[in-house]
Structure formats: structure tokens, C-alpha cells
Amino acid sequence: MNNKILIAGGSSGIGYGIAKHFYEKGWDVLITGRNKDKLNLAKATMPGIHTLVYDSADEEHLADLINFIESNWNGKLDILVNSAGHVELGSLKDISKSSLEDMYQAHLIGPTLLASKCLKFLAATKGHILNITSSHGIKVYSDLSAYGSAKAGLNMLTKIWALELAPIGVKVNAIAPGPTNTDILKSAGYDEETILAIQDSEKKQIPLQRRGNVEDIVSVAVSILDSEWTTGIIIPVDGGISIS
Numbered sequence: 100m101n102n103k104i105l106i107a108g109g110s111s112g113i114g115y116g117i118a119k120h121f122y123e124k125g126w127d128v129l130i131t132g133r134n135k136d137k138l139n140l141a142k143a144t145m146p147g148i149h150t151l152v153y154d155s156a157d158e159e160h161l162a163d164l165i166n167f168i169e170s171n172w173n174g175k176l177d178i179l180v181n182s183a184g185h186v187e188l189g190s191l192k193d194i195s196k197s198s199l200e201d202m203y204q205a206h207l208i209g210p211t212l213l214a215s216k217c218l219k220f221l222a223a224t225k226g227h228i229l230n231i232t233s234s235h236g237i238k239v240y241s242d243l244s245a246y247g248s249a250k251a252g253l254n255m256l257t258k259i260w261a262l263e264l265a266p267i268g269v270k271v272n273a274i275a276p277g278p279t280n281t282d283i284l285k286s287a288g289y290d291e292e293t294i295l296a297i298q299d300s301e302k303k304q305i306p307l308q309r310r311g312n313v314e315d316i317v318s319v320a321v322s323i324l325d326s327e328w329t330t331g332i333i334i335p336v337d338g339g340i341s342i343s
């Protein structure tokens with residue numbers, strides 16, 4: 100039976116890049132996103148890939164995902180990638196309960212429940228969980244209470260799960276990308292001018308003097324997912340921004 104990978108948030112950006120790699124290697128790949136049109140666009144470039152609409156806040160979507168793996172893949176899963184996420188900037192003064200809930204849902208509650216539900220599959224394959232966190236969960240920035248704390252939390256969850264699941268052979272690691280060229284800022288609703296200003300400011304803080312590309316993240320993801328004896332690590336792939 101083919102190897103199988105589920106990439107939550109695989110319809111674009113970093114998740115899409117990881118999906119493309121495994122698709123081209125001949126794996127069975129299931130990608131998710133909230134927007135059906137984006138999923139269809141991704142599928143157009145990877146015929147035969149499986150897609151499901153999944154909003155991490157929707158418990159029915161989670162049940163659909165698990166049903167898909169049980170019914171279509173006979174409960175086999177080798178890798179779970181938690182890449183689903185979006186960003187929101189905001190000062191402490193103006194923070195709202197809904198923005199906190201949204202960020203914690205997307206980056207903490209969603210990935211935790213998904214990992215928990217996939218555990219029975221991953222235990223059988225001695226599989227791997229890869230969390231896509233962020234340099235914002237390592238380096239301290241102002242105006243990022245919700246997103247920064249959510250990503251820092253996901254870094255800690257990576258280590259907790261790694262320790263908890265090592266006895267059953269499941270590896271858990273994280274990549275903490277720095278500023279990477281994807282549509283994440285556009286999806287957050289920022290206008291072109293604001294996006295350029297944010298990108299310019301980020302670039303100036305990066306020791307290697309350029310923003311990342313999806314391929315920069317994918318190459319490290321592939322190498323960590325290839326390792327059978329690495330667990331509980333958070334790898335910054337960020338041009339050095341987290342040490343600047």
C-alpha cells in the first residue's frame with residue numbers, strides 16, 4: 100500500500116509545497132483548506148490528489164477527515180502535517196476575545212484535536228507529526244500577542260507530544276519558518292501597500308538578507324520527515340531572524 104500523508108492547510112503556501120513534493124514522489128496525499136476554490140486550484144496542478152474542506156474550528160470537518168482516512172485509506176497514515184493557519188497583528192490595547200479565540204483555535208486547539216484523532220493511525224505506522232510553527236513563536240515582537248503566543252504554544256506542544264508519543268514510535272517535530280513568500284498576508288486582508296511595508300521591514304531584520312521561499316521550508320521539512328531518530332525539535336528555517 101502506498102505511503103500516505105495528510106497536510107492540513109495544504110491548499111496553498113508552505114503546505115502546498117510539501118504536498119507537491121510528496122505527490123511527485125508517488126505518495127497518496129490529502130490536503131485541506133477552508134476554501135473549496137483554492138483546493139480545486141491545487142488539485143488542478145496535482146491530478147489524483149485528495150482534497151477536503153476543513154476549518155479547524157468545525158468539528159464536523161474534523162470527523163469528515165478522520166472518516167476519509169478510515170474509509171479510503173483503511174486507516175493508514177504515515178505523516179500528519181499541521182500547516183493550517185493564518186496571521187493577525189494587533190496591539191494589546193485593542194485585542195479582542197474573538198481574535199484570541201481565532202488564533203488559538205487555528206494554531207493550538209485545531210492541531211491538537213487533529214493530532215489526537217490521527218494518533219491511532221500514526222501509532223500503527225510509527226509515523227510522524229510535523230507542526231509548522233513560526234519564528235514569531237521564538238523571537239519576541241510587539242503587537243503579536245495572539246499569533247506569537249499561539250505559535251510559542253505550538254512549539255511547546257511539539258515537545259510535549261514528542262515525549263508522550265516516543266514510547267509508541269511516533270516522531271513529532273516542528274519547523275519554525277521566518278518570513279516566507281506566500282499569500283498569508285494577502286489572506287489576512289492587508290492591502291498591497293501594507294504588505295510591501297511589512298515585507299520590507301521583515302527583510303531588513305533577516306541576517307541572510309532575503310525573505311524565504313516555500314522551497315526553503317520544504318527542503319528542511321523533507322529532511323526531518325526522512326529521519327527515524329529525531330523527535331521533539333523545533334527547527335528555525337528563517338534566514339537567521341530568530342537569532343537577530
Ligand SMILES: NC(=O)c1ccc[n+]([C@@H]2O[C@H](COP(=O)([O-])OP(=O)(O)OC[C@H]3O[C@@H](n4cnc5c(N)ncnc54)[C@H](OP(=O)(O)O)[C@@H]3O)[C@@H](O)[C@H]2O)c1
Pocket residue numbers: 107108109110111112113114131132133134135137153154155156181182183184185186205231232233234235275276277278279280281282283286
Ligand atoms: N508565510 C510566512 O511568512 C510564515 C512564517 C511563519 C509561519 N508561517 C505558518 O505557516 C503555515 C502556512 O502558512 P502559509 O504562509 O503557507 O500561508 P497560506 O498560503 O495562506 O496557507 C495557509 C493554509 O492554511 C489554510 N488555513 C488557514 N487558516 C485555516 C484555518 N483556520 N483552518 C483550516 N485551514 C486554514 C489555508 O487555506 P484556506 O485559506 O482556504 O483556509 C491554506 O491552505 C501557517 O501556520 C503560518 O502561520 C508562515
